[in-house]
Amino acid sequence: MDALIEIDNLSKHFGELVAVDNVTFSVARGEVVGFLGPNGAGKSTTMKMVTGFLTPSAGKISVCGHSVADNPLAAKTAIGYLPEGAPAYPEMTPLGFLRFIADVRGMGASLREERIREVVSKVHLEGVLHQPIDTLSKGFKRRVGLAQAILHDPKVLILDEPTDGLDPNQKHEVRSLIQEMASDKAILLSTHILEEVDAVCTRAMIINKGRVVQDGTPAELQSRSKLHNAVTIRMAADKAASARNDLQTLNGVAGIQELTGSADQNGSVSFQVLASNGQSIINQVGVRMREKQWDVEEMHVEKARLDDVFRSLTSSDVSETTVSGGVS
């Protein structure tokens, strides 16, 4: 794999505050890396350093082999960047704005118009090309920012919350766009929306208090949830106790978790059969159920939620023990 973004022991201090703490990772061509973390975790700060807007306190960054510190112009040429909030000059029209960006990026007039036509149709800006950016809705502004970032077909795309403020349809469009472009680019995007990681990312990195606490495929992340592949069963309360004891002994079952407050006036309760190591246990559970002929009202497999993993990795009480420094 050829790594287009390489980050080596990167740190950033703002006075006493350590915003980014010794982070090391790389992003290869074809990868879409989702940068996750609570507000203030250091996602944007890291991106700002990669794009050359902030100078790191320590560490090295190289983009397409160019050191951001020593050869910023070459690095910036290779990067397309959507800053947080998609800033753009409010008095300009999207067309004027894109022409300015093309001009700064050294495109000739014919290439410029061709590229503008292409990205405008990609992000659907046709209807608002001549309207001041000031007057556009949040969704359009975001798309103008996105158009600006992909205008020069960069090898490296850095997108800070690309779908923030978009409606579900627009989110879907932006995600398809990112997937379309992914094959020949290295893409680093930050997001709060965990479903987005599932939808577009080939790799997810969770960052907390300036450190990478988890780095892996979305599936790997999910498997860290203790609810992964758990089976939730709802049945009559009087039968439930014996069923729970029985299921406890099954191979691959890590334990049973009662769901408090799940009892209703019909006398049914729910409980969850937890899988050890996130393996699939629905088959064993189903077989046992038929053998014993329990009357089950409802039964389904829990899809591990990234939220749980995210919370367990980033909520303050556990983070100290899970933090293991940089990930290579």
Next chain:
Amino acid sequence: MKGTLSIFKREFGSYFATPVAYVFILVFLMLAGFFTFQLGSFWDRSEADLRPFFNFLPWLYLFLIPAISMRLWAEERKSGTIELLMTLPITMNQAVLGKFFAAWAFASLCLALTFPLWITVSYLGDPDHGVILASYVGGILMGGGFLAIGSCISAITKNQVIAFVISVVVCLMFILFGVSPVLGMFSSWAPEVVVDTLASFSFLTHFESITKGVVDARDILFFGSLIAFFMFANALILDHKKAV
């Protein structure tokens, strides 16, 4: 060079994308007329020159130039577009110069639009056109000096009001060094060399010598090096802010 030009074109165009430029030009011309004809007693002097106008120009610039320069960097920082600008493949100097030259071109355009004054005196009498031309050149140079100071100060803050107020105060200092009561304050106790140095930093001293019709290399050098110094400081401040 290419980068500077791109920034220049965008910046200069943006003045005219909103009513700001037109309002500014209107106010500038109205005040210029008021100072020249009312306060400067243009008619009573019965002399065909533009001295009344150019005498007041530094004071007009004192408030109007910071109004142009205050937004140069403060607005970029406030709206977040500075992040966009600084991550484009241009150098810091190109960005600083591009924005400065655009503001300077705009200020010079405003000054050039006072040409009816020149036409008026030509119609009424027989002015020394060389002196007037030199005065305009001096006005452009002085405007550049004020703008460079203002641009540098605008880079410090994201609040345009603060940028405006500080710029006015600093520009005022650069004017007052040439006013005799202020120099008198120093001459009573400070050595002559200090007083002379202070006076040599005054915009008034240099501007007035140009408006006499003598475009001296030293005056051009003064404004040129002052602009260069504040441009350099401007880039330095922006660089420093990246590292904080």
